[in-house]
Amino acid sequence: MNQYISESAKLGINVSLGHNVVIMDGVQIGDNCLIANNVVIYENSIIGDSVRIDDNTVIGKKPLSSPRSIFKVPTDLKPATIGSFCQIGANVIIYAQCTIGERNLIADMATVRENVTVGTLNIIGRNVAVENYVTIGDRNKLETNCYITAYSTIEDYCFVAPCVATSNDNYMARDKERFNHFKGVTIKRGARIGVNSTILPGKVIGADGTVAGGSVVSRDVPEATIVLGSPAKPLRTVPEAQLLENNLDK
Numbered sequence: 001m002n003q004y005i006s007e008s009a010k011l012g013i014n015v016s017l018g019h020n021v022v023i024m025d026g027v028q029i030g031d032n033c034l035i036a037n038n039v040v041i042y043e044n045s046i047i048g049d050s051v052r053i054d055d056n057t058v059i060g061k062k063p064l065s066s067p068r069s070i071f072k073v074p075t076d077l078k079p080a081t082i083g084s085f086c087q088i089g090a091n092v093i094i095y096a097q098c099t100i101g102e103r104n105l106i107a108d109m110a111t112v113r114e115n116v117t118v119g120t121l122n123i124i125g126r127n128v129a130v131e132n133y134v135t136i137g138d139r140n141k142l143e144t145n146c147y148i149t150a151y152s153t154i155e156d157y158c159f160v161a162p163c164v165a166t167s168n169d170n171y172m173a174r175d176k177e178r179f180n181h182f183k184g185v186t187i188k189r190g191a192r193i194g195v196n197s198t199i200l201p202g203k204v205i206g207a208d209g210t211v212a213g214g215s216v217v218s219r220d221v222p223e224a225t226i227v228l229g230s231p232a233k234p235l236r237t238v239p240e241a242q243l244l245e246n247n248l249d250k
Helices: 176-180
Strands: 058-061 093-095 098-100 116-118 134-136 225-229 232-237
Touching: 093 098
Parallel strands: 058 093, 098 116, 116 134
Antiparallel strands: 225 232
C-alpha cells in the first residue's frame, strides 16, 4: 500500500490504515482506530481510541485567507483533536484548532472550521457546514445541508432541521460599521428549528423554543414558544408532551 506515515507519528495498537493515507509529523492516534483510503491527518492532530475516519477525509487542515477576508488566519493554530469513539464520514474536512468530543457522528461531506468546539454525542449531518468560532454542546442533531454561521452557540439537545440557514452580518458585507456588529445565533437548550428556516444575525432561540418550517426569525424566540411565518411570530406554547424535560428518556 502507498502510504506516508511520519516517523514522529504515534499509532496505538490495532490501527487499520487504508491506501494512500498521509499521517504528518507529531500525529497521535489511539487504539483500535480505522483510517480509510486517502485520509490526510495534519501535524500534531490527536485522534482518540476507536475512531473511524472514512475515505478522503482531512483532519487538521489550515484555513485559507483571501486578501479580502475580514479576519486573518492566526499563525499559531493548535492541532485538531478528535475524541474517542467518533465516526467521521467520507470527504469530511475538520480544520486545525477544532476540538471534537467523544462519540460524535460527523457525516459525509460535512465541514467543521477552525476554533470550533463540539461536545459529546452529537450528530452533524451530511454536508453540514459549521463555520469558525462556534460552540456546540452535547446531544444535538444538525441535519443534512444546514448552515451554522460563525460566532454561534448551540447548547444541548437542540434540533436543527435540513437546509436551515443562520447568519451573522446584518450589513450584508457593506459599510465598515458591520465590523462592530458581527454576531451569530444562539440556540438554547432543547430548542428546535424546522426545515428551510432562516435565522437572522444575533437572534436567540429560547430554551424549548420551536421555529416552524420555512420561517424567517427576525426577533428572539421566547422560551417554550412556537413561532411561525415570515417574519416569524408567536403561534402558541410548545405542548407539554414535547418539552425536553418530558423527553429525556425517550
